[in-house]
Structure formats: C-alpha cells, structure tokens
Amino acid sequence: MRIALDAMGGDHAPGPIVAGAVQAVAADPQLEVVLVGDQAQVEACLTREGGKPARVEIFHSSQFITMEETPVEALRKKPDNSISRCWQLLAEKKVDAIVSAGNTGAMVAGGLFRRRFLKNVRRPGIAAVLPSLRGPVVLLDVGANVNPEPEHLYQYGVMGAIFAKHILQRERPTVGLMNIGSEEKKGHDLAKETHALFNASPFRDQFIGNVEGRDIQRGASDVVVCDGFVGNVILKVCEGVFEFMMKMVYQEVVGALDAEKPRGAQALQNLVNRYDYSEQGGAPLLGIDGICIICHGSSGDRAIKNALALAAKYASTKLNELIVKELESSPHPAGT
Amino acid sequence: MRIALDAMGGDHAPGPIVAGAVQAVAADPQLEVVLVGDQAQVEACLTREGGKPARVEIFHSSQFITMEETPVEALRKKPDNSISRCWQLLAEKKVDAIVSAGNTGAMVAGGLFRRRFLKNVRRPGIAAVLPSLRGPVVLLDVGANVNPEPEHLYQYGVMGAIFAKHILQRERPTVGLMNIGSEEKKGHDLAKETHALFNASPFRDQFIGNVEGRDIQRGASDVVVCDGFVGNVILKVCEGVFEFMMKMVYQEVVGALDAEKPRGAQALQNLVNRYDYSEQGGAPLLGIDGICIICHGSSGDRAIKNALALAAKYASTKLNELIVKELESSPHPAGT
Numbered sequence: 001m002r003i004a005l006d007a008m009g010g011d012h013a014p015g016p017i018v019a020g021a022v023q024a025v026a027a028d029p030q031l032e033v034v035l036v037g038d039q040a041q042v043e044a045c046l047t048r049e050g051g052k053p054a055r056v057e058i059f060h061s062s063q064f065i066t067m068e069e070t071p072v073e074a075l076r077k078k079p080d081n082s083i084s085r086c087w088q089l090l091a092e093k094k095v096d097a098i099v100s101a102g103n104t105g106a107m108v109a110g111g112l113f114r115r116r117f118l119k120n121v122r123r124p125g126i127a128a129v130l131p132s133l134r135g136p137v138v139l140l141d142v143g144a145n146v147n148p149e150p151e152h153l154y155q156y157g158v159m160g161a162i163f164a165k166h167i168l169q170r171e172r173p174t175v176g177l178m179n180i181g182s183e184e185k186k187g188h189d190l191a192k193e194t195h196a197l198f199n200a201s202p203f204r205d206q207f208i209g210n211v212e213g214r215d216i217q218r219g220a221s222d223v224v225v226c227d228g229f230v231g232n233v234i235l236k237v238c239e240g241v242f243e244f245m246m247k248m249v250y251q252e253v254v255g256a257l258d259a260e261k262p263r264g265a266q267a268l269q270n271l272v273n274r275y276d277y278s279e280q281g282g283a284p285l286l287g288i289d290g291i292c293i294i295c296h297g298s299s300g301d302r303a304i305k306n307a308l309a310l311a312a313k314y315a316s317t318k319l320n321e322l323i324v325k326e327l328e329s330s331p332h333p334a335g336t
Numbered sequence: 337m338r339i340a341l342d343a344m345g346g347d348h349a350p351g352p353i354v355a356g357a358v359q360a361v362a363a364d365p366q367l368e369v370v371l372v373g374d375q376a377q378v379e380a381c382l383t384r385e386g387g388k389p390a391r392v393e394i395f396h397s398s399q400f401i402t403m404e405e406t407p408v409e410a411l412r413k414k415p416d417n418s419i420s421r422c423w424q425l426l427a428e429k430k431v432d433a434i435v436s437a438g439n440t441g442a443m444v445a446g447g448l449f450r451r452r453f454l455k456n457v458r459r460p461g462i463a464a465v466l467p468s469l470r471g472p473v474v475l476l477d478v479g480a481n482v483n484p485e486p487e488h489l490y491q492y493g494v495m496g497a498i499f500a501k502h503i504l505q506r507e508r509p510t511v512g513l514m515n516i517g518s519e520e521k522k523g524h525d526l527a528k529e530t531h532a533l534f535n536a537s538p539f540r541d542q543f544i545g546n547v548e549g550r551d552i553q554r555g556a557s558d559v560v561v562c563d564g565f566v567g568n569v570i571l572k573v574c575e576g577v578f579e580f581m582m583k584m585v586y587q588e589v590v591g592a593l594d595a596e597k598p599r600g601a602q603a604l605q606n607l608v609n610r611y612d613y614s615e616q617g618g619a620p621l622l623g624i625d626g627i628c629i630i631c632h633g634s635s636g637d638r639a640i641k642n643a644l645a646l647a648a649k650y651a652s653t654k655l656n657e658l659i660v661k662e663l664e665s666s667p668h669p670a671g672t
Contacts, residue, residue, distance in 0.1 A: 068518070068519065070519060070521060105517070131580070132580065133580060143516055146516065146523060146524045147524055178569060180479055180482065180564075180565055180568040180569065181441070182404070183404065183406060185406060187482060187565060188482045188483055188565055191565075212568075212569075212572045213568070213569040213570065213571065213572025213573035213574075213575070213576055214572040214573070214575045214576035214579070215572075215576065216573065216576055217576035217577055217579065217580035218576060218579075218580075226569075228516070229516055229523060229524055229527075229566070230565070230566055230569055232516040232548075232549070233514060233516065233548075233549045233562075233566055233569070233570060234549065234569060234570075234573050235549065236548045236549025236550040236551075237549035237550065237570050237573045237574060237577070238549075238573060238577050239549065239550045240550035240551065240552055240554060241553055241573075241574050241577040241578060241581070242577060242581060243550065243553065243554070244467070244468065244469060244553035244554075245577070245578060245581045245582075245585075245611075246581075247469065248607055248611070249581075249585050249589065249604070249607065252603050252604075252606065252607050253585065253589060253590070253600055253603045253604050253607065254589070255603075256599055256600065256602075256603035257593070257596050257599065257600060258596060258599075259595075259596065260593050260594060260595065260596040260600075263592055263593065263594075264589055264592065264593060264596075264600060266592075267588050267589045267591075267592035268585070268589050270588065271585065271588050271589065275581075275584070
C-alpha cells in the first residue's frame with residue numbers, strides 16, 4: 001500500500017502532516033508514504049520527527065495552493081502544485097491512494113479535471129462520517145457537487161451504503177434522504193425526484209425515505225444523502241455546535257465543580273478528543289478510480305495518521321470494485 | 337395586546353399550550369389570549385390550570401391539522417381547522433398576533449394563501465434565534481421558502497437585521513450569507529447572485545459576505561441568511577447535535593463524578609434548560625402584515641409562554657413599520 005500525502009495542504013502544514021505520516025508508517029508495516037511538497041521544508045520536518053523512516057519518500061513540488069485560492073484558477077496558474085502532483089502520481093498508478101488536508105475545492109477539481117471516475121459513476125461525492133447515538137453515520141455529498149441531479153444522489157446512496165457496510169461494518173445499511181419533513185412530497189424538486197428514484201430502484205428496500213436534520217445524530221439511518229451545499233453546511237454546523245457546547249460545558253458544568261474539577265475536566269477532554277469534528281481523519285471522495293481522502297484543513301498529526309489508515313483499509317476491502325458492480329444495476333447508470 | 341393561540345397545534349396539545357397561555361397572562365397584565373380550538377378540550381385544560389383567567393377567551397374550531405398532514409391539502413379539506421381560524425382572526429383584525437406550535441407548513445401556507453404580506457415584502461421568511469459565543473444570532477429563512485430568489489434572501493437580510501436590532505438589541509447588526517466557503521465566487525448560483533445583490537445594495541455596509549456553518553455558533557454575524565431548505569436543516573442539525581452531546585456529557589462527564597455528581601448533573605440541567613433548541617419560544621414569520629409566531633412542535637408550557645411574550649415585544653417595537661420603511665430603498669422591491 002503506497003499513498004501520496006499532500007505535505008503542503010492544511011492550516012498548519014507541513015509540520016503535523018509530516019508527523020502524521022511518520023506515525024502512520026510506524027503503526028502499519030505495509031504502508032509506504034510519498035510526501036508531496038517542498039523538499040527542503042519537508043526534510044526539515046522529518047529531521048524534527050527524528051529522521052526520515054525507510055518507508056517514507058519525498059516527491060518535490062515547488063508550488064502549493066492556499067486554502068483561500070479559487071480552485072480552478074489556482075490549479076491552472078500553479079502547474080507544479082502539490083495537489084496536482086498527488087493526482088498525477090495516482091493517474092500514473094505510482095500510488096494507490098492520495099490524501100490531502102488542503103483546499104478541498106482544488107482536491108475535487110483536480111479529480112474532476114482528470115475525470116478519473118469509476119465505471120458506472122456519474123459524479124464523485126465526498127462522504128463524511130459523523131457520530132450518532134447508534135454509531136457512525138455516513139453523510140454525502142459534503143461539498144464535491146453543489147448542483148447534483150437526482151441520479152447523483154441515488155448513486156451517493158448506493159456508494160455510501162457500500163462504505164457503511166465494508167468500512168463501518170454495518171450489516172445491511174439503510175439510506176435516508178435529507179429533507180425538511182418526513183412526508184414524501186416535502187422539500188424542493190431535487191428532493192422529491194430523488195425520493196421517487198430511490199423508491200423505483202433495486203435499492204428501495206434499503207431506502208427509508210426522508211430524514212431530517214435532527215435524525216443524523218439520532219442514527220435514524222446509516223447513510224444520509226444530500227446535495228454538496230447542504231452536506232457541507234451540515235458538516236460545519238455540527239462542528240460549530242460541538243465547539244460551542246463543549247465551551248459551555250467546560251464553563252458551566254466543569255466550572256461548577258470543586259474537588260472533582262480535574263476529574264470532570266479530564267472526562268470532558270476525552271469526549272472532545274473522541275468526537276472532535278475537525279479530527280475525524282478524513283472523508284473519502286467516493287466514485288474516483290483510485291482512493292482519495294480529503295481531510296479537514298485544521299487536521300493535526302492524529303487526523304492525518306487516521307486518514308492514512310482509512311486509505312489503507314479502503315484499499316484492502318476493494319471498495320471500488322464493489323461500487324462498480326453495484327452500480328451496474330443502477331436505474332440510470334453513467335452515460336444514459 | 338391580543339393574541340390568537342392555536343390550542344390544538346403541537347405534539348402535546350392542548351395541555352401545555354393552554355398552560356403556557358395561563359402563565360403568560362399572569363405575567364403580563366396587558367395581554368389577552370384567544371385560545372383557538374376544541375371548546376370542550378380547551379375548557380378541560382383550563383379547569384386543570386385552576387379555571388379560566390379573565391383575559392383568556394376560547395374561540396371554538398371543530399377541526400385541527402396534524403403534524404403529518406400535507407399542508408395545502410389539509411387546509412382545503414378542513415375549513416374549520418384551528419390554524420385557518422387564527423389567520424382569519426388576524427385578517428379581521430380581531431387579534432394583533434397569532435401563535436402556533438402546529439404544522440409549520442400549514443401555518444406558512446395559511447399566510448401565503450391569504451397573501452397578507454407587508455408592503456414592499458416579496459416573500460415572508462421564518463426567523464429562528466440560535467445561541468452563539470457572542471449572543472443570539474438570527475437565522476432565516478428556516479422553512480417558509482425552499483426555492484427563494486436572490487431578492488428574497490436580500491430582504492431576509494434586511495428584515496433579520498431589523499429584528500436583531502429591535503428585539504435582540506444589537507446596535508448595528510451585521511448580515512452574513514450562508515455558503516460553503518468564504519470566497520465571493522463560492523457556492524451555487526443563488527449564493528453567488530445574492531452575494532452580488534447585497535454588495536450592490538444600500539445595505540452593503542452591514543453585509544459581511546459569506547459565512548460557513550461553523551460561523552453561526554461563533555457569532556461571526558448577527559444575522560445569517562439562507563434558503564428555507566438549508567435553514568430548516570441547520571435548525572434541526574443544531575437540535576440533533578445538542579441532544580447528542582448533552583447525552584454524551586451526562587454519561588461521560590457527569591458519570592465520571594463521585595460525590596459532586598449531583599452538582600454536575602444540576603449544572604448540566606441548567607445548561608440544557610437554557611439552550612434547548614426545542615424550547616426556544618418561537619420563530620416569527622417576518623414579512624407578514626400582522627404578527628405570526630411559529631413554535632417548535634414539541635413546545636412545552638415555557639416555550640409557549642416565551643412565544644406569547646415575543647409576540648408582545650414584537651408589537652411594542654412596531655417592527656413591521658420599520659420593515660416597510662427599510663425595504664422602500666431595497667434594490668428590487670415588491671412588484672419589480
């Protein structure tokens with residue numbers, strides 16, 4: 001298993017990115033990581049981590065795309081940027097997977113530009129994993145496709161269910177459609193048409209109909225599909241509410257304690273570490289021929305290590321072959 | 337101040353609805369409440385609350401719309417439903433405001449049906465108030481208008497700012513546009529066009545540009561505008577994350593305590609009472625000629641009492657006159 005890691009992508013790159021890579025190869029003897037980025041900066045980071053491990057390489061790229069840049073423009077203006085180089089290594093089959101905590105739009109655009117879609121897939125979508133009362137829930141798309149067609153959402157449901165089954169070990173994953181009410185006729189045209197498409201598909205037995213915003217954390221379905229605008233907003237709202245509530249709990253619950261304050265503070269810290277939305281270790285861009293994991297911009301070394309482990313697990317379950325096969329019986333496969 | 341309250345609307349109606357009305361008139365000597373609903377049921381509830389107070393009346397209606405019914409159909413099939421009767425009392429100027437915790441779609445459709453829009457307003461929108469690190473934030477629309485035009489969102493920004501200023505006492509409220517990135521060219525066409533419209537408007541100095549999901553609870557702007565689909569999802573995601581995190585904190589933080597467990601549990605309960613998204617006391621439908629407050633379906637007596645108090649405050653600040661005046665200088669006022 002060989003992964004290209006964008007060493008320059010992320011709010012704090014390259015420090016924690018390189019550290020995460022070093023930790024990941026130490027934990028997995030099968031893993032090789034190619035750090036893509038400025039050679040001098042990456043080498044300096046490796047030195048701080050105790051030297052370059054045997055299964056870590058550097059692929060020099062002289063440019064990188066910032067978080068603020070407009071994706072398509074930046075990809076064009078900076079041909080030697082680290083994201084494009086990652087996609088190139090994947091296209092040339094020099095790596096099995098690519099991982100970046102950089103500009104999400106540029107990562108997605110890099111993939112769309114090369115059109116390395118899996119057979120039968122109409123549009124790739126980013127799948128995020130969120131915690132719920134009944135275990136992890138897959139939400140997609142969270143930002144690759146802001147103007148999807150019903151067929152795209154249908155395929156997200158199928159791909160998300162395969163991910164839930166093989167990566168999250170759900171026996172027979174259910175899929176819900178994000179909407180603003182449970183009744184079939186609720187919502188905008190996209191929601192109504194997608195609802196009808198699921199119900200007319202071979203996948204209908206796993207489709208539970210509409211779900212609402214509050215159903216995600218209740219775990220009403222294993223997979224939730226929505227357009228990339230709504231999904232991206234959901235993901236970031238979760239992060240905002242989490243951040244807000246954890247601050248309030250620290251102030252008012254831990255703050256109300258006396259002798260047991262350190263114990264309460266530690267328990268809260270454990271909770272934050274477990275559920276921190278910004279440390280979730282990466283969201284796969286499903287539907288790409290290859291493996292592409294997109295991490296939160298603020299990813300630390302732990303998140304990067306988790307993302308590399310996710311890419312390895314993704315490869316070992318042969319998820320892409322399962323997706324191609326399952327979408328053969330899709331009601332509107334690619335090209336129709 | 338005279339308010340029609342839909343006694344039959346809400347998951348637990350009429351019990352807590354009637355109780356909230358009794359508490360509200362006890363707290364506000366200027367308030368009169370007309371309970372709209374089944375006379376026998378409402379009377380039974382009033383008896384349980386210690387008898388009918390002097391400033392509470394009953395307006396009998398023989399039908400009501402359930403939470404699951406399709407709004408437009410239900411309004412047509414049940415002419416004597418409590419929601420239509422509330423709107424009728426408002427149209428006939430027999431009350432100054434109406435309040436319901438019933439079917440939101442039916443409440444909105446009832447208003448659209450009568451087209452009682454304020455002058456210069458193109459489409460009414462529901463404004464919800466959410467907590468943030470910098471105090472309350474107004475989010476609109478949260479479900480009245482799932483296919484808005486840019487001009488609608490612009491007007492939501494103006495109306496939301498007036499609400500923030502006069503109801504939430506923000507000196508000079510700022511408005512943000514919900515989007516999936518901070519750059520001007522991000523998002524779908526609606527977002528891009530709305531962004532341009534704000535920047536070309538007399539309101540541009542109060543417009544701070546795009547905000548993302550996580551910015552709401554950070555309090556990046558006093559008002560956040562979005563389409564009704566996205567806003568409804570946001571509102572319910574906030575509720576879901578809140579519910580989930582409070583359960584986790586109870587289990588893991590309060591659960592880790594020993595002698596101080598009761599103290600921790602009480603502090604957490606206080607926090608839940610303060611921020612419970614389902615107890616926020618009602619969201620006004622802004623842009624209606626009159627006052628219309630929509631409450632969460634699960635509203636208890638406290639939420640209903642708060643909603644009645646909000647309606648009274650809304651009337652006393654003459655918010656609607658301010659909205660009409662401000663929208664005169666709108667770049668695309670009604671009818672253009």
